[in-house]
Amino acid sequence: MSVSTPEELMDYEQAVASFDPVLGLEVHVELGTVSKMFCGCDTTFGAAPNSQVCPTCLGLPGSLPVLNATAVESIVRVGLALGCDIASWCRFARKNYFYPDMPKNFQTSQYDEPICTDGHLDVEVDTHDGPPGSRRTFRVEIERVHMEEDTGKSLHVGGATGRIHGADYSLVDYNRAGIPLIEIVTKPVEGTGALAPRVARAYVTALRELMRTLGVSDVRMEQGSLRCDVNLSLRRSPSDPLGTRSETKNVNSLRSVERAVRHEFGRQAARLTAGDRVVQETRHWHEDTGTTTSGRSKEQAEDYRYFPEPDLVPVAPDPAWVEELRAGLPASPAVRRGELQAAWGASEQEMTALVNAGAVDLVESTVAAGAPADAARKWWLGELARHANERSVDLAELPITPAQVAQVVALVESGALNDKLARQVIEGVLAGEGDPDAVVTGRGLAVVSDDSALLEAVDAALAADPDVAEKIRGGKVAAAGAVVGAVMKATRGQADAGRVRELVLQRCGQA
């Protein structure tokens, strides 16, 4: 049933000129509670399989769910931060389906009575036209935010590449089953045009930032605590009715959100232009190829037979309590960004670059670990961004911590490392060689600051090139560069270039 041959893509510029995109985003966020949604099982990531389970989350007969108070508080705070209305009364519902990721044969969710409705999130995107750093704000309307529980994790064994098709059997771990999950669903996002991929990414970035600011989730996409489904449909003109959409599942990095929208834009445009129709279906995102393939068709309406969950009584948030939570909300990410920008003395353009790279929190943590803001910014947006790009991952996924970056910065500030050596240290940390100090020791990296050793190298370089030495002695100070270069080469970059220059000039009587 699954066709995985690559499909035609229309050139992006051409697709944008011919079609108007409409986006829809469904984001699932695992809440950071210490226990599960309906039972007291531990939620710590990475434990041995099926070691954080109990009769309730395994769906054993006779077990009963009891709602986690902190989870309700968290979702109400999320709703308030998104400007949603909070329902005065709502119920859970059973979403019935047979699939081994839910041992109960239903997922406890919310259906026609979500706890939060009608909110919005303003996102800013870099327009890349007009003057550098010019930005445009889009208001993404939120349809609903509801609470549910996460499912177990399946491992497909046999067949090719661990995918479900062709697998011989599956292995299921229920540690994740029952972890509190909130689902945030947007209304159709219109009017983004060519910026659709960037708006999608900016929205998920902003949502992640908001969750972090509220402290309700660690929102680590690489660990699956924030997952995104991307819906896209195209139409010829904004006045046309909405086209048929595809739903691309589990797009799990910021970069992929942008790529998936772009890919679907080109794919659907090619189909429509060729006179084919877009099939309403679930599509699978392939990180390696940056493409989607057809999954389950959604032509037939799904029949989940939702009904009110009899084992959980309704949730009726007390309006006074809701107002208390509203009053206690932290400053919005936009306000917080403004404060950070002022504290770091960054320009608008620099701040936009940090936001787009998902580096604001990383720089903040690096500064908190003792690094000056400009140095922290330089390393995250420069060398580290380059590594992230090479590995096709988000900055936060690099195996280096802000504290380690701060250590590298400190080593540079103290003169123990120059930039070139610092880059090697970062390479070592990323390669798993340990903390910066360990890499410095392990690789024997340190600026040669012993003048006598440097002077020896300087004298050797001057002797090797008597013409240049003569020029410098004659006052052509600029010629010193060649000698400095030779010394740096001889010391394999481990010398302080400034000090070498001073010594060269001194030796030639120019200091």
Place this chain on the structure above:
Amino acid sequence: MSQITRDEVAHLARLARLALDEDELDRFGGELDAIVSAISRIGDLDTADVPPTSHALPLTNVTRPDEVRPGLTQQQALSGAPAHEDGRFRVPRILGEEA
């Protein structure tokens, strides 16, 4: 005359993962119809003043504090499973029904 069609019976059977043969598809339409008719008698009552009820208890906001409580060990969790492997429940392959 049955109000529940053969197609509806087939649909329900599929949703419930029940394999019904041709005779059963015919027979269950009538049986389900009898059940639905019996229950639909409740529609004869005047319920204009009765609010819809989904829960028998007049309670809201029953919660527990967010605290970890001991559950089952991996061994206990898997003890009732027909098959397991590497600490995980082993289940038959799933055909094209990725949720």
